[in-house]
Amino acid sequence: MKQGYFPQEIEKRWQTKWEENNAFFTPDDSDKPKYYALSMFPYPSGKLHMGHVRNYTITDVIARFKKAQGYNVLHPMGWDSFGLPAENAAMQRGANPEAWTDENIAYMTKQLKMLGLSYDWKREVTTCKPDYYKWTQWLFIQLYKKGLAYKKEAAVNWCETCGTVLANEQVIDGKCWRCDNVVEKKYLSQWFFKITDYAERLLKDLDLLDGWGDNVKTMQANWIGKSEGAIFRFPVVDAPNGEKMEVPVYTTRPDTVYGITYLVVAPEYKDIEKLTTAENKDAVEEYRANARKMTEIERLSTDRVKTGVPLGTHCLNPFTGETFPLWTADYALVEYGTGAVMAVPTHDTRDFDFAKKYNMPLKVVIENPENPSDCSTSAYVEEGVLVNSNEFNGMKNTEAKKAITQKAVDGGFGEFKTQYRLRDWLISRQRYWGAPIPVVYCDKCGIVPEKEENLPVLLPKDVDFSVVGKSPITTSPTFAETTCPICGAKARRELDTMDTFVCSSWYYLRFADANNAELPFAKTLVDKWLPVDQYVGGIEHAILHLLYSRFFTKAMKDLGLLSFDEPFKNLLTQGMVLKDGSKMSKSKGNTVDPDEIFENYGADTARLFILSDSPPARDFDWSDAGVEGCYKFLNRVWRLVSDNFDKLTRDYKLSFPLTRENDDLVRTVHMAIKGITNDISNDFQFNTVISKYRELTNAIYDWVGARGKLEFNEEDKNVLSFAIISLIKLMAPVTVHMSEEIWAELGGKTSIHEEPWCDWDENLAKASKITLVVQVNGKVKDKLEADEGASNDELQTLALESERIKELTEGKDIVKIIVVPKKLVNIVVKG
């Protein structure tokens, strides 16, 4: 065996060998139980960054550990390869985005292989290839036929820099998720997926996801935003044209209905013109024009002073028989509820602010009996008892919600209503590099989906990428022109492509049957492999990708394509990779290039280090010294083997008799196996796993050192071999190349990665002696050595016989003695 550790040479050799042997092929048919480990697939941006390295290493170690434990493990990889960066790069070069994407995929594939990841590359999936997006289009058509894909004119989010619309989920603080540009509202006719049909199931089924963190689940629950309330319809008493009209409002506070003093409709409210009197018309028009000019950020800012103008008309409150005025104000949102709000300034802070500014009357209807408030300085929003509310006076407001809504139901002017904040998913994009929406417009037949046998609708190649201000796809002289799938007449194709999040909403299903040319996947195979047992990725997808994927899975279940409700059984959201306290990013200039680490230290060091310092869910602070430390540790392990090479055998026997000389190391190994297995099984605590590698290594060194220059007899060699081979097997999921190399050096015929996981003996996985802690009144006063098997009585006697304890308890009353088995004796004394 070589004296030095040369990772670059070792790693390259094994990577080649694994590839030749097709070492990570996953059969669909196996007697073993299945395990599906998945990382969120990357966008092929050019090069791997440390976040990728962390993500894929975590999943790879899980996959290898589960394989060693006897599972048939599916661990695939693919590319989320449609999207704007490729198109922008193409526009800069005047070339096709496909070439740029292919180059990046080739380079990043090379990097993934250098990291030693155990992917079954035969299942590789690339979303921008026709054999994949054919099925994205096919799924679109299935959703369309079910009424879950539809086109409508709506106010949508428009990003001028990206030249396209965005989904609500892609607008972060009023800005584009990708380029940070402020988003504008536009009225456009666009394609949507009806995710709102699934709002209740998406919310309710969060309860099924025991393997997800609460943070992600609450983020999704907040985004879905369920609220229970009521719709009340208020008749208009003085409509200018004499028409019989009513204004419906949605409220979560039906209990405050007796306190209404005015009503607000959004500036975009559909009936607003009919509700405005001639004398108020100009002011209202001006106000609406101003509202249109405002950006979303200005409009939605909560600390802006509220403004509004009266419409001049009035509604009747059927509960009180009184009338109240109608206003328009931009704090009412047209997209939520009915676009109109009943205002109760005494019990809603926003209404209160508005009422103060415009001197609206205040009417208290909820009171805390112990501490009544007149609501002249702030709204009372806590619970209380109803006042000034006719027959409901004295009722608790929580009960009054139901009772008052019931009265409206009985009177025919209201109903119970559950409202969600979630909006439908806007999936059209006015861009080239995406899956074309497979729809045709025919003058006679209208909107017609493309025939399934004509899929895929291929992206045209005859386009001009140098155009500005419009989608390159519109420059194709051939693409738009087609024939109607129904009548055969001349027709036009849809020119929008799909949001890339559509492609990534089902890729994890395709891995189950990646090369199926007849279907997106066979039902038997998805039902066999799914749900994903462990999904690993960044928290930034808590809402976007994870919500969309859950929706897709549910919709596909309803389409009969698969049989489960949730795609991802367990979710690990890994923390960010930081350097010097902030996230690694090109703009901050604090990135570390994985290639450099591979070159200088090797992939095993990179893998070991990225797992070593923090638990996976927490942020990880990169330090060059830490990398160095991991590299030194691997050298130390290497020396341990090479220095003792002549004493090692793979034919060690586990059934040797335990003697006083050797039992401590054997016990240490069993404890390490147990501890490491538990740490991986329990939330993948790789940082403590790695500290246990070090402890075991230190223990073996100490054991060898204690032997000094003594000759090793057969039993010594047996024990040392057992310890060292256990160590490299335990390390194998992390240091995949080094363990394989040492295994081979020791005469291993097969790959160490085909070996079963180490077993431990519960009786050996504990020290032969325990340290008994003796406390007096809860403070540690002495530590004694005791036999592992000592009874509580024996421990108590031992403690009381300690000289030190005798001194401390002398002349005092022993009130109580508490014995914790195998651990501790606490003597409680008085005086």
Place this chain on the structure above:
RNA sequence: GCCCUUGUGGCGGAAUCGGUAGACGCGUUGGACUUAAAAUCCAAUCGGGGUCAACCCUCGGUGCCAGUUCAAGUCUGGCCAAGGGCACCA
């Protein structure tokens, strides 16, 4: 404003059930080896005090304030701070 997460040495972080706080590592300091350096190895490393050193003893210490308990990083109540999410959503 609401919701979620997290607060432990100089740093990253350990600590099944409430039972030795600070595992393991980084850093620092001292030493060995060496002509020297690198590498490697050994040792020390939470703070205050007991007149120095070793040893030992003692007090304090896990964001803050209370509480429960023989015993609290861990449980309960009330705060504070940081990070993240949502937000004129009626």
